[in-house]
Amino acid sequence: MTERMVIVGGDAAGMSAASQARRIRNPDELEIVAFERGHFTSYSACGIPYWVGGRVEGPDGLIARSPEEHRRRGIDLRMRTEVTELDPGRQRVRIVEREHGEQARWVDYDHLVLATGARPVRPRLPGIDAEGVYGVQTLDDGQALIDALESGEHGRDGTRRAVVVGAGYIGVEMAEALVERGYRVTVVDRGPQPMSTLDPDMGALVYEAMCGMGIETVRGAAVTGILTDEAGRARGVSTGDAEYPADVVVLGLGVRPETELARRAGLPLGPSGGLLTDLAMRVRGQENIWAGGDCVEVLNLVSGRTQHVALGTHANKHGQVIGTNVAGDPEGAATFPGVVGTAVSKVCDLEIARTGLLERQARAVGLQFETVLIESTTRAGYYPGTRPMHVKMLAERRSGRLLGAQIVGRENAGKRVDIAAVALHAGMTVEQMTALDLGYAPPFSPVWDPILVAARKAAAAVREARGG
Amino acid sequence: MTERMVIVGGDAAGMSAASQARRIRNPDELEIVAFERGHFTSYSACGIPYWVGGRVEGPDGLIARSPEEHRRRGIDLRMRTEVTELDPGRQRVRIVEREHGEQARWVDYDHLVLATGARPVRPRLPGIDAEGVYGVQTLDDGQALIDALESGEHGRDGTRRAVVVGAGYIGVEMAEALVERGYRVTVVDRGPQPMSTLDPDMGALVYEAMCGMGIETVRGAAVTGILTDEAGRARGVSTGDAEYPADVVVLGLGVRPETELARRAGLPLGPSGGLLTDLAMRVRGQENIWAGGDCVEVLNLVSGRTQHVALGTHANKHGQVIGTNVAGDPEGAATFPGVVGTAVSKVCDLEIARTGLLERQARAVGLQFETVLIESTTRAGYYPGTRPMHVKMLAERRSGRLLGAQIVGRENAGKRVDIAAVALHAGMTVEQMTALDLGYAPPFSPVWDPILVAARKAAAAVREARGG
Numbered sequence: 029m030t031e032r033m034v035i036v037g038g039d040a041a042g043m044s045a046a047s048q049a050r051r052i053r054n055p056d057e058l059e060i061v062a063f064e065r066g067h068f069t070s071y072s073a074c075g076i077p078y079w080v081g082g083r084v085e086g087p088d089g090l091i092a093r094s095p096e097e098h099r100r101r102g103i104d105l106r107m108r109t110e111v112t113e114l115d116p117g118r119q120r121v122r123i124v125e126r127e128h129g130e131q132a133r134w135v136d137y138d139h140l141v142l143a144t145g146a147r148p149v150r151p152r153l154p155g156i157d158a159e160g161v162y163g164v165q166t167l168d169d170g171q172a173l174i175d176a177l178e179s180g181e182h183g184r185d186g187t188r189r190a191v192v193v194g195a196g197y198i199g200v201e202m203a204e205a206l207v208e209r210g211y212r213v214t215v216v217d218r219g220p221q222p223m224s225t226l227d228p229d230m231g232a233l234v235y236e237a238m239c240g241m242g243i244e245t246v247r248g249a250a251v252t253g254i255l256t257d258e259a260g261r262a263r264g265v266s267t268g269d270a271e272y273p274a275d276v277v278v279l280g281l282g283v284r285p286e287t288e289l290a291r292r293a294g295l296p297l298g299p300s301g302g303l304l305t306d307l308a309m310r311v312r313g314q315e316n317i318w319a320g321g322d323c324v325e326v327l328n329l330v331s332g333r334t335q336h337v338a339l340g341t342h343a344n345k346h347g348q349v350i351g352t353n354v355a356g357d358p359e360g361a362a363t364f365p366g367v368v369g370t371a372v373s374k375v376c377d378l379e380i381a382r383t384g385l386l387e388r389q390a391r392a393v394g395l396q397f398e399t400v401l402i403e404s405t406t407r408a409g410y411y412p413g414t415r416p417m418h419v420k421m422l423a424e425r426r427s428g429r430l431l432g433a434q435i436v437g438r439e440n441a442g443k444r445v446d447i448a449a450v451a452l453h454a455g456m457t458v459e460q461m462t463a464l465d466l467g468y469a470p471p472f473s474p475v476w477d478p479i480l481v482a483a484r485k486a487a488a489a490v491r492e493a494r495g496g
Numbered sequence: 497m498t499e500r501m502v503i504v505g506g507d508a509a510g511m512s513a514a515s516q517a518r519r520i521r522n523p524d525e526l527e528i529v530a531f532e533r534g535h536f537t538s539y540s541a542c543g544i545p546y547w548v549g550g551r552v553e554g555p556d557g558l559i560a561r562s563p564e565e566h567r568r569r570g571i572d573l574r575m576r577t578e579v580t581e582l583d584p585g586r587q588r589v590r591i592v593e594r595e596h597g598e599q600a601r602w603v604d605y606d607h608l609v610l611a612t613g614a615r616p617v618r619p620r621l622p623g624i625d626a627e628g629v630y631g632v633q634t635l636d637d638g639q640a641l642i643d644a645l646e647s648g649e650h651g652r653d654g655t656r657r658a659v660v661v662g663a664g665y666i667g668v669e670m671a672e673a674l675v676e677r678g679y680r681v682t683v684v685d686r687g688p689q690p691m692s693t694l695d696p697d698m699g700a701l702v703y704e705a706m707c708g709m710g711i712e713t714v715r716g717a718a719v720t721g722i723l724t725d726e727a728g729r730a731r732g733v734s735t736g737d738a739e740y741p742a743d744v745v746v747l748g749l750g751v752r753p754e755t756e757l758a759r760r761a762g763l764p765l766g767p768s769g770g771l772l773t774d775l776a777m778r779v780r781g782q783e784n785i786w787a788g789g790d791c792v793e794v795l796n797l798v799s800g801r802t803q804h805v806a807l808g809t810h811a812n813k814h815g816q817v818i819g820t821n822v823a824g825d826p827e828g829a830a831t832f833p834g835v836v837g838t839a840v841s842k843v844c845d846l847e848i849a850r851t852g853l854l855e856r857q858a859r860a861v862g863l864q865f866e867t868v869l870i871e872s873t874t875r876a877g878y879y880p881g882t883r884p885m886h887v888k889m890l891a892e893r894r895s896g897r898l899l900g901a902q903i904v905g906r907e908n909a910g911k912r913v914d915i916a917a918v919a920l921h922a923g924m925t926v927e928q929m930t931a932l933d934l935g936y937a938p939p940f941s942p943v944w945d946p947i948l949v950a951a952r953k954a955a956a957a958v959r960e961a962r963g964g
Binding site: 072074075078083084085197201339341342344348359364369371373381383410411440443446447449452453460462463464465466467468470472473477491495 | 508540543546551552553557558807808809810812816832833835836837839841842851876878879880908910911913914917919920921922924928931932935936937938939940944945952959
């Protein structure tokens with residue numbers, strides 16, 4: 029008997045699940061239907077800043093696979109079709125075909141995959157819906173912003189100005205994009221430092237570097253409203269204390285899980301509002317409902333808590349796991365054990381990376397730890413193109429176990445975070461890390477890789493703390 | 497009572513040991529005397545190719561610390577002083593001061609550190625000692641080669657030609673250096689592919705890339721003699737079948753442990769001729785003799801065998817361990833658990849890296865394994881500057897444990913080997929590696945990092961092999 033797999037959301041997690049299930053089961057065994065309410069499928073939202081900045085051709089360049097390609101692989105992908113209700117009791121979902129008369133109907137499923145993604149944070153501020161205020165979550169968002177940037181409207185002095193609200197990953201990436209478009213950019217953030225995904229001392233390094241790039245960064249300033257002109261068009265932002273004029277205002281405040289459907293269906297949500305699943309990516313307490321991608325919370329293997337991490341790389345892994353498990357791979361169930369909290373980003377030539385826990389996150393779960401902060405270089409000191417990099421490391425006081433690492437540096441600094449990420453997966457102590465056999469040659473690293481330098485200092489700090 | 501630590505060899509391992517011991521013990525407790533037979537101390541031999549190529553200022557730029565700096569830190573470093581005999585029974589070494597009348601005398605020790613380094617392989621070929629044949633092991637070697645390159649002698653047609661003998665790390669790095677000096681370069685190697693530190697299929701990728709750079713690479717051709725002119729000066733090499741003219745001939749054949757003193761003193765040597773130590777870097781069977789750096793064999797944690805690996809990064813680690821242990825750190829003995837066989841190199845913009853075991857190495861220790869080879873890119877496919885990279889992975893058939901990884905790619909490919917290196921230290925399976933939380937953003941990686949792509953394919957190969 030043919031079973032039916034219904035997928036809600038046609039982006040990374042959903043379509044990876046579809047593709048993987050199709051690799052294992054043919055259409056006679058498993059019918060695969062995917063509903064996507066938007067105009068695009070399988071696109072790289074994380075590529076939007078680079079499209080806006082003019083480095084990447086878009087929107088087509090950001091689309092990994094077209095609807096037609098999915099259909100050719102035996103996946104019945106329905107675009108512009110919104111799922112408006114889940115009915116787990118009767119194993120069906122209600123759909124509305126937006127381009128076919130808005131008619132609603134129910135579709136039965138044997139296996140349901142929720143891959144509804146995330147929605148951008150959009151604070152309820154006066155003027156937030158004014159023309160000239162742009163999000164950067166969807167390809168439609170990106171196109172609207174690019175159209176505005178290319179419309180050639182200038183400020184009174186001929187300078188084009190942009191305000192970015194939020195100095196997290198998306199905020200700093202958008203700051204870079206707007207600098208590349210020739211805008212004078214002000215980033216407004218309510219935190220004490222940009223990049224609240226870093227500890228404040230590391231965020232301060234980002235702040236200094238952004239100042240050096242000519243990006244004005246306003247810290248500790250919550251936006252209280254969008255300034256508009258007589259035509260109702262955004263002309264800047266206000267923080268109560270000050271006003272920052274702008275020709276465009278970009279919202280870069282991050283995203284939240286899009287789980288309204290799941291909530292209404294009574295499915296379990298975590299503290300961040302993301303769906304809770306087991307390690308096989310099955311929604312907790314459900315036999316045949318699966319969830320993955322930006323709409324779920326995942327286990328942080330270092331903190332032992334679930335958290336929301338919106339990253340395409342996780343979404344693709346979730347999709348693989350779900351597809352394998354829905355298809356019932358005879359090799360056994362696949363699992364997604366969790367994350368260690370790795371992220372990497374850049375603003376101009378500054379690279380910013382982290383993995384594991386920040387100080388406040390470690391404290392919040394009851395860990396006692398030592399921290400060290402070192403400065404080193406990306407290559408041998410004498411090799412041309414060597415650039416500075418800072419590494420911060422957290423290690424548990426009692427066990428010496430690595431708890432986290434943060435990197436702020438220039439070219440070739442960021443991806444070194446992977447060394448610490450693998451060490452976190454493996455539960456290594458910083459003392460063990462001092463013996464890691466990492467690739468060394470002068471064009472690639474100093475004779476002591478910066479990660480080794482940090483690990484040595486962290487190991488010494490742990491020994492000293494225990495001895496004292 | 498003041499003890500005396502005597503160090504034979506004033507380069508990375510020896511001087512790291514001295515510095516570390518001095519950090520823990522003051523001169524009243526521990527006298528530290530180091531003997532170096534050459535003109536230089538604490539220099540980066542691995543930087544010589546970049547100095548020869550003109551990218552790095554030398555020789556001073558390659559010297560990490562001068563004799564005076566060491567002396568200021570309370571280390572009695574004696575340059576141009578050769579140790580000619582070890583006498584473990586009476587705890588003394590015989591020295592000859594080369595610049596003070598060549599007089600010999602005995603020096604007593606409480607702790608002896610052997611850090612005698614390595615010597616370049618120099619085959620006994622007709623003409624090998626001719627003028628115009630250069631090694632690249634010491635700073636003196638480097639200066640002699642640079643003087644020759646800058647002397648402006650040209651071949652008959654105005655083209656300057658160089659032959660590099662050997663296509664391992666030092667050979668390909670020297671090929672790059674000579675290309676940068678404007679030479680037409682021929683690399684002659686007796687192996688079927690360049691880079692015998694890679695499997696032949698990966699070496700073939702290096703061969704193709706070197707051809708694309710205009711470097712002639714002659715494979716499967718053993719040099720049988722150096723061609724000389726009537727003045728006895730080298731004018732090329734002969735392989736029996738063919739002759740390759742050259743204005744300079746560079747020997748890039750790698751190095752062997754310099755352990756003649758140790759052999760004569762009856763200290764234990766391994767199959768590669770390197771000193772054998774315990775995990776604390778104490779020479780096996782000796783209470784107060786330590787050894788580290790290029791003169792020792794180290795345990796390969798994947799193969800379970802000792803091997804010789806001449807790399808400054810290991811030498812520095814050994815020195816740290818020895819210095820800690822000679823000083824008797826109350827925190828407990830330091831250890832060097834072993835290597836996983838990581839190495840990274842480049843020739844022009846080609847990056848070459850490996851870790852773990854090659855196929856032949858895995859077979860030699862009785863492992864059965866699956867191999868996969870994938871092609872991916874260094875950044876998101878749509879991001880500017882993305883470059884191709886190949887990853888080969890070996891996994892044990894029965895356990896799925898990672899056994900090795902090899903990378904051949906362009907900019908930003910090589911250092912990714914560290915991910916696999918840490919996974920090897922941790923004993924991860926390739927299935928476990930598929931879940932690694934690696935840094936992802938379009939400028940840094942495709943959504944599936946190439947290492948993850950290889951791990952997925954390797955995991956599938958292992959499942960299939962076990963199922964079949």
